[in-house]
Amino acid sequence: MKAAVVTETGVEIRDVAKPQPKPHEILIRIRAASLNRADLAVAAGNRHGTVGGQGAIVGLECAGEVEAVGADVKDFKPGDRVMSSAAGTYAEYTVTDAGRAHKIPANNMTWEQAACMPVAVQTMHNALVGAGRLKKGESVLIQGASSGVGLLGMQIARHMGASIVMGTSTNDGRRARLKEFGCDLALDSRDPKWPDKVKEATGGKGVDLIVDQVSGGVMNQNMEAAAILGRIVNVGRLGGMKGEFNFDLHALKRIDYIGVTFRTRGPEEVRAIVKAARADLWPAIEAGTLALPIDRTFPLAQAAEALAHMKANAHFGKIVLVTA
Template sequence: MKAAVVTDKGVQFTDAKKPAPKANEILIKVKAASLNRADLAVASGHRHGTIGGAGTIVGLECAGEVEAVGAEVKDFKPGDRVMSSAAGGFAEYAVADSGRAHKIPANNMSYEQAACMPVAVQTMHNALVGAGRLKKGESVLIQGASSGVGLLGMQIAKHMGASIVMGTSTNDGRRAKLAEFGCDLALDTRDPKWPEKVKEATGGKGVDVIVDQVSGGVMNANMEAAAILGRIVNVGRLGGMKGEFNFDLHALKRIDYIGVTFRTRSPEEVRAIVQAARKDLWPAIEAGKLHLPIDKTFPLAEAAEALAHMKGNAHFGKIVLVT
């Protein structure tokens, strides 16, 4: 098969060994795959959890048709249209743990649209509902809201009953579009008064749940914006791996600061997260109420160009590869 493979000369579209499904896995004939920020790290030779290094097939999620199933798989059969988080998704074939996979809704959802959903669904549902313990009527702030994951996160927060949903972006054009995806108040973190605007929007209380995809220099401002007994969920660190931390403010507000990642989770933990997300969100996904915009589509053979497009950071929504 052909795949986008990490080499010492960068990502190249070349021959790779076709995978075979283990007992609990499905083999997917890939129709589309979407890009995530972690793909940039893998493409540059770094590791992301257990994957990485020369010879690695890039990609974390895809959609396609089941070609074969392992001996223990009961919920899928050859011919099923599926989407799944799957290492090595930038290829003509990929394998996925059947417990991570979803059948594509029979509502005319395209493979391109389906490929955008798995990582965003499991990441943001877990951040908001699992780690963040979001309750109906509480307020939510998504840091880095114009990313694909962020856009879905705002929609999930609304769907789960959040009273007010806020999102941040330092790009004026992207920030103007956030209202289309459930954002009640769009904020620019370059404005030093943004935490005060959060407090004004919440009647002086502060925000109950912050999903932080930025970290770095926004940590103390997050705590300023947070309510007493607020929860801050550390999902990403696109703005920096380190930053100042006001320990007294953290204690004063009795904030829960929670770190999450899928890199150290067991297969059983991931399956439970996927099932919880499906229970809460699947009717809305089937009805087309939760969706992500596609910024640009590339042929699979142009995976390196697609990664360069993401690195340029000029996109809004998801970047998709098609076979």
């Protein structure tokens, strides 16, 4: 099969062996695969959890048809249209644990649209509802809201009953579009006064829950913007792996600071997260009220160009690879 493989000279399309499903896995004939920020690190030769390094196939999510199932799989059969998080999805085929996969709703959802959903759905539902313990009527702020995951995060927060949904972006054009995706207050995190605007919007209380995809230099501002007994869930580090941390402010506000990643989660925990997200969100996904914009599509043969487009950070919404 054809796949986008990490080599010493960059990502190249090569012929590799077609994978075979283990007893708990399904084999997916990939029709579309969506790009994620973590793919840039893998493409550069770094590791992301258990994947990465020379010879790795890039990619974390896809949509396609089930071609074969393992002996222990009960919920899927060959021919089912599915979307799933999975390793090595810049390819014609991949295998994944059946507990990670969703059947694509029986509506007009395209392969490209379906491929955009799995990582964003499980990441943001877990960050908001699982780790973040969002309650109806609470306020939410998404740092890095103009990313695909961030755009869906704001929609999920609204769907789950948040009273005020706020989002940040340092790009003026993208920030202006956040309202389309459930944002009540769009903020520029370069503005040193943005925490004051959050407090004003929340009647002086501060925001109940922050989902932070930026980290780095915004940590202390997050705590300034947070309510007493607020929660901050760290899901990404686009602004840097390290930054100043005001321990006294953290203690003064009694903030829960929670780190999450799928890299150290076992299969059973991931299955539970996927199941919980499906229970809360699937009717809205089937109705099309939770959806993501597609910025641009590329053929699989242009995987390197698609990654360059993501690295340039000029996109709004998801970038998608399609197979022939």
